[in-house]
Each structure stands twice: as C-alpha cells, then as structure tokens.
Amino acid sequence: MSPKTLLEVENLVVEYPRKGFRVAPFRALRGVSVDVGPGETLGLVGESGSGKTTLGRAVLGLAPVTKGGILFEGRDVSLSSRKERRALSRDIQVVFQDPYTSLNPAMKIGDILAEPLYVQGQSPAAARARVNELLDQVALPADAIHRLPREFSGGQRQRIAIARALALSPKLIVCDEPVSALDLSTQARVLDLFLQIQQDTGVAYLFISHDLDVVRHISHRVAVMYHGEIVEQGPAEQVTRAPQHPYTQRLLLASPVPDPDRQAARRDARKALRASWPDAVPV
Structure with a gap:
C-alpha cells in the first residue's frame, strides 16, 4: 500500500446467497480493486446494478466481504467488529442519495x-x-x-x-448518489459545496454516481463499473471525455445534450456501440 493511499480495496468479492438447494450465490463484486488518496475524489460510475453501491456499502461495513480486503490507512477493516466499526466512524462517514429518508x-x-x-x-x-x-x-x-x-x-x-x-471531521466520506434526487440547479450548488468543503478540510470522497457529467465535475480520478467489475479507470478528464472502453463510451453517449440533431446522432452512435459490444452478464 502506498504511503499516499488512504483507502485501498484489493480484489474485493461480495456474494449474496440465493434461494434454492445448491444454487450458486449471486456475485455482486468480482475482484474489484480501487484506491483513494488523502484529499482526493474517486468517482465511481456505472448503471443501476453495476455494483457501485455495493462497493460503497462494503467500505462502510454494510455488505459482506467474501474475498479480498479493504485497507484504511494500512489496516484491514473488511472484517471489523461492531465496536471497531464505531471507532472507525470518526474517520469514515456517508452521505446517502435521499436526504429526507436519511434524516x-x-x-x-x-x-x-x-x-x-x-x-x-x-x-x-x-x-x-x-x-x-x-x-x-x-x-x-x-x-x-x-x-x-x-x-x-x-x-x-x-x-x-x-x-x-x-x-x-472524517478523513473519507462515501457519497452514494448524493445529488441524483435534486434538480439541476440544486445539483450544481451542492457539488460546489462538496468541492469547497474538500478544499477547506482536505477530506477525501468516494463519489458514487450514474452520471458521467457529475463525476467529471467533482472527481480527480474515475473508475467505471460494469456487472461488478472495473472496466476502465484513470484521470477524470481522460475517462469522461475520451473513454477507451465501449461501455464507458455508451455511458458518455447516454448523457443528454440540448441540441436535437446532436442528441439524435448520439442515440444512433449508442445503438451502434450496443450492436458491436452487446451486454454480457457474467455468471
């Protein structure tokens, strides 16, 4: 683990049991590895069901860890007891999607x-x-x-x-779709607040979102999840403007634009990408 790394997730596997005799468990995360440095924002992006929220919950101790490790400041916290988790809450906090139900x-x-x-x-x-x-x-x-x-x-x-x-005064905040329930103008103000707080306090964010435009605005680096795996990872500007993986390209093309002609062209490009790289759900 690098001395500059605050959080490191190593080959993380999360499985949930399914009903039925000898039915294989559902594998929500498939060997995921990411890291977050002090004062850094890692944007975690993907569609619903990609596993991004499961990763956030695993970091918070709310999802079972089947294999792999979660290191915070060099300590493996993946199997922490309730007492250890309470102590860890001083350093790791969360902001959920729906502000009303979380209060x-x-x-x-x-x-x-x-x-x-x-x-x-x-x-x-x-x-x-x-x-x-x-x-x-x-x-x-x-x-x-x-x-x-x-x-x-x-x-x-x-x-x-x-x-x-x-x-x-935590060192890391897991932000689980914190602006998706807000209108666009309110989203912008809340994102600016996140940026200002990070500048003032040095807090790090694991910022979970389905919107590439949002993660581009707030993230230093971006990791793209697809069916429980990281398919692309790199600097935010590179991943959100010139993605290499077909799935990331589809996510980028899914973002709406105000011009009807451009929007139609993006829709056609997205269909072409889907045809050349169809969805394949791992078993």
Whole structure:
C-alpha cells in the first residue's frame, strides 16, 4: 500500500446467497480493486446494478466481504467488529442519495447534528459549538437547529446530511448518489459545496454516481463499473471525455445534450456501440 493511499480495496468479492438447494450465490463484486488518496475524489460510475453501491456499502461495513480486503490507512477493516466499526466512524462517514429518508423526521436539526458528537463523548457545550460551526460550513442559518427536516427543501436537506457527515471531521466520506434526487440547479450548488468543503478540510470522497457529467465535475480520478467489475479507470478528464472502453463510451453517449440533431446522432452512435459490444452478464 502506498504511503499516499488512504483507502485501498484489493480484489474485493461480495456474494449474496440465493434461494434454492445448491444454487450458486449471486456475485455482486468480482475482484474489484480501487484506491483513494488523502484529499482526493474517486468517482465511481456505472448503471443501476453495476455494483457501485455495493462497493460503497462494503467500505462502510454494510455488505459482506467474501474475498479480498479493504485497507484504511494500512489496516484491514473488511472484517471489523461492531465496536471497531464505531471507532472507525470518526474517520469514515456517508452521505446517502435521499436526504429526507436519511434524516430522522421527528428530530430537530440541532439534535440530528449533535447526536454523533454525543456518541463520541463530547460535552453539550462543545457539541453546540460544533453544530453552529457545521451549519455555517454548509451555508445554513443558525436557527435551523430548532427546525425539522420537513421544513427544508431537498437541497437544504442534503446540506444537513453533509453537515452530519462532517461532524466528526472524517478523513473519507462515501457519497452514494448524493445529488441524483435534486434538480439541476440544486445539483450544481451542492457539488460546489462538496468541492469547497474538500478544499477547506482536505477530506477525501468516494463519489458514487450514474452520471458521467457529475463525476467529471467533482472527481480527480474515475473508475467505471460494469456487472461488478472495473472496466476502465484513470484521470477524470481522460475517462469522461475520451473513454477507451465501449461501455464507458455508451455511458458518455447516454448523457443528454440540448441540441436535437446532436442528441439524435448520439442515440444512433449508442445503438451502434450496443450492436458491436452487446451486454454480457457474467455468471
């Protein structure tokens, strides 16, 4: 493991049992290897069912590891106990896709943000000061602490979720489709917030998305997943503008453009690619 590597996933295999006698398990990840450096963003992109969310869940300890390893700062955390995972939560946090369902609707924002601080043993006074600091960091008013999640817009709720992830000053945040439920203008503001926070704090992101345009905007490097495998990996500019793998090329062509003629040409090119490189699901 390189001294400059924060997270390293090595030949990771994740399997889930299926119903039936002697039925082979479903293999969601097939020997995946990626790494993330301190202060770096690795964009993980692929269609639904490609395995990208499973990889994020495995890093968080929420998916079973069948083979391979997950190293964080040189320590194998793939088989960590619940107690070890709780300690690791200081360094690894998550922002989920739907900001509303990830926030307790019955709790006020101040209590939501203070909860992880209390769990780590901080005093009420220290927690209050940190909550005010977090709200300022994500550009929300101080009186937000007295309000419920339903009183905020989707973009504001995602800012709250980001603030909660930042509460313990983690080194890595797993971002699982954090802007896909937002409209385009709100997406842009939240992505800019992620970039500003990274610049201010040095936090690293494993940024999961199905949208190549989104990962191009925020990522330093991009890994493309297809049926549980990494099919292409490299600098964001290279992978998102001049992809080499046919599947990545199809993803790029799937992004809509405002010009109807260009959109029709992209659609035809995508069909041609699908014909020359048809889907093949590994068994």
